[in-house]
Amino acid sequence: MRLKGGALLFLLLAFLLIIAACSGDGGANTDTSDNDGDAGNEEASDDDPATDAEAAGDQVLVFARGGDSESLDPGSTTDGESSRVTQQVLEGLLEFDKESFDLTPGLAHDWEVSEDGLTYTFFLEEGVTFHDGTDFNAEAVKVNFERWADPEHEYAFTDDGYVYSMYGTMFGGFAGDDGHVIEEINVVNDHEIEFVLNQPLGFFLQNLGMSYFAITSPAALEEHGAAINENPVGTGPFKFVSWSKDDSIVLDKFEDYRMDGLPKLDRVIFEVIPDNAARLIALKSGEIDIMDGLNPDDAAGVDADEGLELLTRSENNFGYVGFNTQKEPFDQVEVRQAINHAIDKQAIADALYAGYATTAKNPLPPGYLGYNDEVEEYAYDPDRARELLAEAGFEDGLDIELWTMPVARPYMPDPETVSQIVQNNLAEVGVNATIVREEWAPYLEKTLQGEHQLFILGWSGTNGDPDYFLSSLLHGSNVGSSNRNFYQNDEVDELLDSAKRAIDQDERADLYAQAQALISEDSPMVTLVHSTPVMATTTKVVNYVPHPSTSESLKEVELSN
Amino acid sequence: MFSYILRRLLMLIPVLIGMTLITFSIVHLIPGNPAQVILGETATANAITELEESMGLNEPYFVQYGHYLMDLTQGDLGTSLRSKAEISKEIWPYIAATFELTLFAMIFAVVVGVNAGIISAWKQNSWFDFLAMMVALIGVSMPIFWLALMEQWIFAQELGWLPAYGRQDSRDPIASITHFYVLDSLIHLDFSRALTILKHLILPSIALGTIPMAIIARMTRSSMLEVMKSDYIRTVRAKGSGQFLVIYKHALKNAIIPVLTVIGLQTGVLLGGAILTETIFSWPGIGRYVYEAISYRDYPVIQSGILVIAFIFVLINLAVDILYKKIDPRIKY
Numbered sequence: 001m002r003l004k005g006g007a008l009l010f011l012l013l014a015f016l017l018i019i020a021a022c023s024g025d026g027g028a029n030t031d032t033s034d035n036d037g038d039a040g041n042e043e044a045s046d047d048d049p050a051t052d053a054e055a056a057g058d059q060v061l062v063f064a065r066g067g068d069s070e071s072l073d074p075g076s077t078t079d080g081e082s083s084r085v086t087q088q089v090l091e092g093l094l095e096f097d098k099e100s101f102d103l104t105p106g107l108a109h110d111w112e113v114s115e116d117g118l119t120y121t122f123f124l125e126e127g128v129t130f131h132d133g134t135d136f137n138a139e140a141v142k143v144n145f146e147r148w149a150d151p152e153h154e155y156a157f158t159d160d161g162y163v164y165s166m167y168g169t170m171f172g173g174f175a176g177d178d179g180h181v182i183e184e185i186n187v188v189n190d191h192e193i194e195f196v197l198n199q200p201l202g203f204f205l206q207n208l209g210m211s212y213f214a215i216t217s218p219a220a221l222e223e224h225g226a227a228i229n230e231n232p233v234g235t236g237p238f239k240f241v242s243w244s245k246d247d248s249i250v251l252d253k254f255e256d257y258r259m260d261g262l263p264k265l266d267r268v269i270f271e272v273i274p275d276n277a278a279r280l281i282a283l284k285s286g287e288i289d290i291m292d293g294l295n296p297d298d299a300a301g302v303d304a305d306e307g308l309e310l311l312t313r314s315e316n317n318f319g320y321v322g323f324n325t326q327k328e329p330f331d332q333v334e335v336r337q338a339i340n341h342a343i344d345k346q347a348i349a350d351a352l353y354a355g356y357a358t359t360a361k362n363p364l365p366p367g368y369l370g371y372n373d374e375v376e377e378y379a380y381d382p383d384r385a386r387e388l389l390a391e392a393g394f395e396d397g398l399d400i401e402l403w404t405m406p407v408a409r410p411y412m413p414d415p416e417t418v419s420q421i422v423q424n425n426l427a428e429v430g431v432n433a434t435i436v437r438e439e440w441a442p443y444l445e446k447t448l449q450g451e452h453q454l455f456i457l458g459w460s461g462t463n464g465d466p467d468y469f470l471s472s473l474l475h476g477s478n479v480g481s482s483n484r485n486f487y488q489n490d491e492v493d494e495l496l497d498s499a500k501r502a503i504d505q506d507e508r509a510d511l512y513a514q515a516q517a518l519i520s521e522d523s524p525m526v527t528l529v530h531s532t533p534v535m536a537t538t539t540k541v542v543n544y545v546p547h548p549s550t551s552e553s554l555k556e557v558e559l560s561n
Numbered sequence: 562m563f564s565y566i567l568r569r570l571l572m573l574i575p576v577l578i579g580m581t582l583i584t585f586s587i588v589h590l591i592p593g594n595p596a597q598v599i600l601g602e603t604a605t606a607n608a609i610t611e612l613e614e615s616m617g618l619n620e621p622y623f624v625q626y627g628h629y630l631m632d633l634t635q636g637d638l639g640t641s642l643r644s645k646a647e648i649s650k651e652i653w654p655y656i657a658a659t660f661e662l663t664l665f666a667m668i669f670a671v672v673v674g675v676n677a678g679i680i681s682a683w684k685q686n687s688w689f690d691f692l693a694m695m696v697a698l699i700g701v702s703m704p705i706f707w708l709a710l711m712e713q714w715i716f717a718q719e720l721g722w723l724p725a726y727g728r729q730d731s732r733d734p735i736a737s738i739t740h741f742y743v744l745d746s747l748i749h750l751d752f753s754r755a756l757t758i759l760k761h762l763i764l765p766s767i768a769l770g771t772i773p774m775a776i777i778a779r780m781t782r783s784s785m786l787e788v789m790k791s792d793y794i795r796t797v798r799a800k801g802s803g804q805f806l807v808i809y810k811h812a813l814k815n816a817i818i819p820v821l822t823v824i825g826l827q828t829g830v831l832l833g834g835a836i837l838t839e840t841i842f843s844w845p846g847i848g849r850y851v852y853e854a855i856s857y858r859d860y861p862v863i864q865s866g867i868l869v870i871a872f873i874f875v876l877i878n879l880a881v882d883i884l885y886k887k888i889d890p891r892i893k894y
Contacts, residue, residue: 165608
């Protein structure tokens, strides 16, 4: 028996070894070199001559989040977990300010807009190199934009499933489409590039600040081909080292970064810890330094903990209860206004977000260009709601369907509970709501086709421009696309159109403010709350500022001891 | 014996074809267009159509299934929609992670479970018996996620003895060769890392191994009690053998056979990926791989992932059947 046992064990080990041997080079890059004590060794393997005594390991930051990145090629993804990482590796022509969507210089230190708003000239930083050692220049910018715009481009990798949907959304389609705004891109010289548009686009510059439009090294596109999504090469403060899927992404300091003294960290590691509670435990036990996605209910505990710091992101989204404004009974404005008075937004903010949310009166987050603070919020007033319903001829109440979304979103962490609160609120004013549940994809499809009466959804910003909220959700031309309220008001459409075409930002602000006033009057949706996502860091983390877009640069972050 | 193994392997083929058919149908019966799910609520109609085309989803189901089978016969598990990488390459680190965790969980389950069962049978109705069976009962009924969170809370947060998540110290990662990190660290003769990696294995192994441990302990006890009553044990005793030898040498050999079935089945189940344990301990195993694919509607990964899991399950069962014969020469195939 003993002998046989030994033989079995041997067989098992042999089996394991064979599988191990078969695996070969499987999986993602794992060239994470040893760094116990011999940082010089690691640096020497790079083509980087700057091998000082600086040990990798001094300033190593671990950032934990709930899910893995989808792709590290920023242009071909719309995933926030991806741009959180690519933001460190690649840079765009412009950048957003630390805490807002105000624009600051990126790879372009200066820019000019022609009088007619059709020609944009960018003056690029000189002496900047990509992580692979090649030069950053105007040609590189052109290659990247053409790659996104033209599905036939040699680096578009269309056959490998690459789709540049963010480009399509933000620049009105792709090369050859009617709405595509970029007519041509001219390289004036190595450090000057000109974009010629065929129609003015009020948020053109705003788009360029998005992390999705960051510049990849053309040499790397050539070298890695369709595997560029696992081998990002940019000009950013950190260079890509390795990615082990659903586990961790390792980035190292780029010694030749264009800004002196930055980045301060030697290494950044993005870890995936799917469970919120486990992530918090890892933070408390010091295994990680920053955690994203804190439960609002845990915020008080974190605040009280001396070793931890509680941070909030500014609001960049809102959740809403939308009406199908072309369907009975919500085609009557009085009914819509009545529902707006009937729902207790503050109760929702308190119950679901532990107070880390503000009630919303506009379909636009505060702080955005043209946010209209003059708009009067629909107060929670069941009596007024009953009056309005009576005016509309529903003094005996009415029966409706309330559709509720099946997945949690940052703007709606618990849609089921929200729908129950709304149902109760409506019952108080004599509206009997039946909750309808659908799977996520059919939910989105059916609400697009207008099968619903009342529905729950939300919206998150990306480029920090009001157009992305107001036009997408409420412009008449987006009925059947993203306007699930089927809201159509010619006056509003006209305001939104002029604002989209205007170049002067003050003029745009004014137009958007007018549009919000009209929208509030029409009440096509009950804007519920803007959530302010909470996160936590250890007190060792210095200079970390959460950005409303959810991707912030870590170049100025450092660890104190 | 070999003809038996060969027959069993041939029987695998219809089983696997059946599996492909089932996984393919289930995946395509999930309501909703994957392109819509991937792009979310901000998707425009154009973007959806474009993505559908690039994913080949606009083709009829049977054409998609045909493509899938053709690729499979060439050893091509397909390409992930999410990562755009080949699944046959991408899946390996996940399998290795699950294997490593399962191995340690089963070592824990078998060593503790079998011994607890034996001692309980030996000292039937003693305080140890009651205690062990009580623990086993709690063990089978306890929700894994709760046990896992309690472990993390006590051993990672409060005591700080063991790490709360992951396979290794993320600040000091190992240069992996096989993706079995314990093996890797031994190849590098890097014992300090090996120790860290083993530490990372303790909590998830206990969480994952608790249910099998409890089942094995109960099974061993009842099987042992039965064998202890048989005539040959009385004969062995009559020969004057000590109690320890009687139990561990003579009785265990017969008592272990039904236990082996349970061990085999449980190993198969654990290798199928323990989504809860893998999620709470951030263990990048095969369960998480398939789970993430489901939420993303990554059809090829769901199909191939389940296929690989089924394949491993069948293999483990085959291995158990072969083991029977090793232990009990009376069994004939």
